[in-house]
Amino acid sequence: MKEKYSSQAGHSNQLPRKTGITQLRAAIGGNAYGHVLEIGSGTGANFPFYKNALSVDAIEPDERRVSRSRKQVKMAKAPIHLHVAKAEQLPFNENVFDTVVATLVFCTIPDPQKALEEIQRVAKPGARIFFLNMCGCRSQ
Numbered sequence: 408m409k410e411k412y413s414s415q416a417g418h419s420n421q422l423p424r425k426t427g428i429t430q431l432r433a434a435i436g437g438n439a440y441g442h443v444l445e446i447g448s449g450t451g452a453n454f455p456f457y458k459n460a461l462s463v464d465a466i467e468p469d470e471r472r473v474s475r476s477r478k479q480v481k482m483a484k485a486p487i488h489l490h491v492a493k494a495e496q497l498p499f500n501e502n503v504f505d506t507v508v509a510t511l512v513f514c515t516i517p518d519p520q521k522a523l524e525e526i527q528r529v530a531k532p533g534a535r536i537f538f539l540n541m542c543g544c545r546s547q
Contacts, residue, residue: 440460441459443464443505445463446513447509449467452479452510454483455484460485463486464504505531506537507526507530507534507535509536
């Protein structure tokens with residue numbers, strides 16, 4: 408898959424540059440619509456890109472990162488609701504979200520299978536689900 412990304416982005420066997428990640432975040436955020444769930448929102452790097460979202464529920468288990476993301480919330484176009492929560496135990500009802508976004512986070516989730524089950528539970532049938540992950544992101 409790295410080869411596919413590299414050739415599409417015009418790179419040769421190199422990891423994407425920071426601007427490449429920003430472009431991918433923008434593409435994902437621009438395609439997210441309706442009620443959006445963001446898994447592992449971190450410091451809110453995706454927040455400015457949600458242009459078609461009615462609202463975004465952003466979960467992050469690290470309270471310090473949630474505090475740091477409040478600045479991004481103020482600059483967002485869509486209403487962002489922050490939640491200190493884990494992907495393996497989402498605090499939402501079933502069939503709520505039109506879109507789910509998880510960027511650069513799945514390699515840090517202790518039980519990814521449980522997180523995927525929770526995403527399936529809270530996403531509406533036919534929901535858009537966007538994953539962006541890179542090998543070795545634990546070390547970044």
